Amino acid sequence: MNERDPDLHKLYREHSREEPPSALDAAILAAAHRAVVSGPRKGGGEATRPQRWWMPLAAAAAIGVVAIGIVQQAPKETAIDATSVATAPATAPSSAPVQQAPAAAAESQPAPPADVGVLAKKQKEGEAPASRTPPPVANAPKRASEEKLAAARENKVAAEPVPFPAAPALQKPAPQKTEADATKRDAPMEQSFAESRKDTARDERQVPAGAVAQAPAAAPAPAPAPAPPPASVARLRAQSDAASSAGQSGKMLSEQKNVEEDMRTLARDPDAWIVRIRKLRDDGNVAQAQRELKEFRALVPDAERRLPPDLRSLQP
Amino acid sequence: MAAGSADSDEDLMLAYGAGEAGAFDKLYARHKGGVYRYILRQCRNAGIADELFQDVWMNAIRVRASYAPTAKFTTWIYTLAHNRLVDHWRASGHMKVASIDDDENGEARDIVESIAGAANDEPETRVLSGELGAQLKHALEALPDEQRHAFLLQYEGGLSLGEIAELTGVGMETVKSRLRYATAKLRSALGSVRQAWK
Numbered sequence: 103m104n105e106r107d108p109d110l111h112k113l114y115r116e117h118s119r120e121e122p123p124s125a126l127d128a129a130i131l132a133a134a135h136r137a138v139v140s141g142p143r144k145g146g147g148e149a150t151r152p153q154r155w156w157m158p159l160a161a162a163a164a165i166g167v168v169a170i171g172i173v174q175q176a177p178k179e180t181a182i183d184a185t186s187v188a189t190a191p192a193t194a195p196s197s198a199p200v201q202q203a204p205a206a207a208a209e210s211q212p213a214p215p216a217d218v219g220v221l222a223k224k225q226k227e228g229e230a231p232a233s234r235t236p237p238p239v240a241n242a243p244k245r246a247s248e249e250k251l252a253a254a255r256e257n258k259v260a261a262e263p264v265p266f267p268a269a270p271a272l273q274k275p276a277p278q279k280t281e282a283d284a285t286k287r288d289a290p291m292e293q294s295f296a297e298s299r300k301d302t303a304r305d306e307r308q309v310p311a312g313a314v315a316q317a318p319a320a321a322p323a324p325a326p327a328p329a330p331p332p333a334s335v336a337r338l339r340a341q342s343d344a345a346s347s348a349g350q351s352g353k354m355l356s357e358q359k360n361v362e363e364d365m366r367t368l369a370r371d372p373d374a375w376i377v378r379i380r381k382l383r384d385d386g387n388v389a390q391a392q393r394e395l396k397e398f399r400a401l402v403p404d405a406e407r408r409l410p411p412d413l414r415s416l417q418p
Numbered sequence: 419m420a421a422g423s424a425d426s427d428e429d430l431m432l433a434y435g436a437g438e439a440g441a442f443d444k445l446y447a448r449h450k451g452g453v454y455r456y457i458l459r460q461c462r463n464a465g466i467a468d469e470l471f472q473d474v475w476m477n478a479i480r481v482r483a484s485y486a487p488t489a490k491f492t493t494w495i496y497t498l499a500h501n502r503l504v505d506h507w508r509a510s511g512h513m514k515v516a517s518i519d520d521d522e523n524g525e526a527r528d529i530v531e532s533i534a535g536a537a538n539d540e541p542e543t544r545v546l547s548g549e550l551g552a553q554l555k556h557a558l559e560a561l562p563d564e565q566r567h568a569f570l571l572q573y574e575g576g577l578s579l580g581e582i583a584e585l586t587g588v589g590m591e592t593v594k595s596r597l598r599y600a601t602a603k604l605r606s607a608l609g610s611v612r613q614a615w616k
Contacts, residue, residue: 122468
């Protein structure tokens, strides 16, 4: 049937002459010329290619924004964690810097060890609340909560957010109370310490047993003071003795106060203290061992039960 | 058609794809009438035909760079037109109902032939020349879609049986059958007028 009917073909050609409108011709030809002038195109799929190209870029930008947001959030969280971690062993590290700083000073500058130690302690006392316990962290929420309460009284609480979610954990009253109690106990001792060190020891003995026992009880359980190196404590002791024998000034008084604090810190770990006393005795420093044994008996409530027989017989 | 010559349709299309705007002018001048009538005879509405015709050529312009002369340009451009018509029919809900070729007992064919024959009942009342064109269009419109489609591809596009079969997606025998039926009906419809016109 490939052959056409010639008559039908001729008839069809003669009577089928419709053409597209000239306007349509012009529009199509103009579009064809515009397409060539505007530049070669690589096929029909090219129109959507730029959109495909932008999609991964947009996705990468979105991921980047999210990552930056996470990175910006991360330091805040770690800072909060750091403060909470630092707050937990509030009382434990209090003795370490006190004991190590003078030791280092004494080793580096052996000529005036007492003065250097005094200066170092004075500096530390100047920032005592900050160095021993982290009161800024612990007190900040407390202060904020007080301000919040005041604002609540003035009906201005609405816009103020809670500073930290872990604020109750940070506001551990026990260490602060211990510090405050220690300061209270130290106040009368400072007044009377100028007389003699024996008087001070007597004052401490006159402190009610409950109050003495309260110190280790009030201290948080997971923060026992690590047994200090005997050499540094002995050095401290020597400094305190030197200060007391010289009948010195308020500097010495504050230094002696710190020594007494160290003794109380040692009293929280009687076993370590016993080991240290025994070591003093074995090293031939019997006088020092006897002095510490005396303070051990004064500060540790059940001292006699804890003391081993060989040390019980070590009388001053 | 200019196929096979130095200025063939395929060469012109390749030249246009390479950026030679004048090649498209020649190509368009050669094929605009056939493509337009092919669309017009199928959709039977000049406005719609204009729109579809423009779409076909704009599509050809858009994909000019990807054109590959694996087939005749005529086959390619009529394929574009055919696909656009199918899209139009789908969008407008006008799809073919059934092929008369698929009619087993021939009842539908008898009905169609009787309708076509009825148009020849009053030949003496027609003005011959004008009437012949109108009668031809009327007879074409009365053809089943598949037969009209095959007829137009052959008479307007100059496609061979194989090209029509490939374009429409049917076998060559089917295309033959459709063309045979279409020609017979048109002859029958135009018979008396043709005698008078000759």
